[in-house]
Amino acid sequence: MQLLPSPSSLSSSSSSVPLQSPKFPPVFSHSPAFLRNCSFAPSFSCLSSVSLKKLSVECRRSEYFEQQQRFSGPADDSSPQSAGALPSRVFVGHSIYKGKAALTVEPKAPEFAPLDSGAFKLTREGFVLLQFAPAAGVRQYDWNRKQVFSLSVTEIGTLINLGAKDSCEFFHDPFKGKSDEGKVRKVLKAEPLPDGSGHFFNLSVQNRISNVDENIYIPITKAELTVLVSAFNFILPYLLGWHAFVNSIKPDDPARINNANPRYGADLEWSR
Incomplete structure (x- = not known):
């Protein structure tokens, strides 16, 4: 069985394995053999035990937006209300x-x-x-x-x-x-x-x-x-x-685009 040095001996040792390096963090300054065997110091971790975790971000839709849906009038075919969702009620x-x-x-x-x-x-x-x-x-x-x-x-x-x-x-x-x-x-x-x-x-x-x-x-x-x-x-x-x-x-309403003639409003007024 191989005996591993204690953390105190590592901090005071002047061996060829330095604790810090001007180019790399301490965990990367030791030899690969040492890193494979280390398991005692909380400040060191074995590379084989390092695992990457996926992070996720969860977004919540604003309650104000849902309240606005209640007061926006009749829903069109693309609105959440027409899809079966119940509108928020505000008293x-x-x-x-x-x-x-x-x-x-x-x-x-x-x-x-x-x-x-x-x-x-x-x-x-x-x-x-x-x-x-x-x-x-x-x-x-x-x-x-x-x-x-x-x-x-x-x-x-x-x-x-x-x-x-x-x-x-x-x-x-x-x-x-x-x-x-x-x-x-x-x-x-x-x-x-x-x-x-x-x-x-x-x-x-x-x-x-x-x-x-x-x-x-x-x-x-x-x-x-x-x-x-x-x-x-x-x-x-x-x-x-x-x-x-x-x-x-809606700006892209075909009825409004077809009636974009400047004289359209005047025709409604004087053609009665």
């Missing part, structure tokens, strides 16, 4: 809490229907859902007694244009044109506060079907109304479905 809202009531504002997406040509048509515009809940205690609200009011895009435009001293009123009958018309009456009023610090939002609901007579009001400050108006300005084109049209425009 958003903004809430205002006061002593007498709470108000939650939520946007609702428009609806599209497929046509025989493969295109999509807007069947229902989006809206903003207002939910009013009366207070049930200190910082507690009875959401079982909540009342809802859906703002159309035109009503949203009225609130966006609401001045500091302006007021507005909206009337809804959910059963208008049906057999129960007139049995449910909803009136939403926005009136300026006496001190000019904001507006009162007052929702009155009279439901003779379920025997409900509810009146919920909440003060909205100028700052809170500014936040709502900013959100309304942003979401309004999406409620109209115009984002789906913009996302469907």
Whole structure:
């Protein structure tokens, strides 16, 4: 059996096998016979035991990209949604809490229907859902007694244009044109506060079907109304479905290339 030198003797030895070389790392400065037999020092490794490992890089698709797919409108044949993948759903809202009531504002997406040509048509515009809940205690609200009011895009435009001293009123009958018309009456009023610090939002609901007579009001400050108006300005084109049209425009669309004549737009205007 061949005895191998200890690590301490290697560090102090002045033999013909140096520990370091000005040209190569220490592991390559020893003779091949020594390298085949070494197994004791953690700073040395045998070349026969060295193995190469393949490294792999795993990429994760951004969640933001998946969320964008949800709001990009109807999918075309090459989109992930048309291939059977479920789109990501995102729920958003903004809430205002006061002593007498709470108000939650939520946007609702428009609806599209497929046509025989493969295109999509807007069947229902989006809206903003207002939910009013009366207070049930200190910082507690009875959401079982909540009342809802859906703002159309035109009503949203009225609130966006609401001045500091302006007021507005909206009337809804959910059963208008049906057999129960007139049995449910909803009136939403926005009136300026006496001190000019904001507006009162007052929702009155009279439901003779379920025997409900509810009146919920909440003060909205100028700052809170500014936040709502900013959100309304942003979401309004999406409620109209115009984002789906913009996302469907493709530079290589044959129909658009054939109609690239500068006079095309004028023909539509004057040929009526």
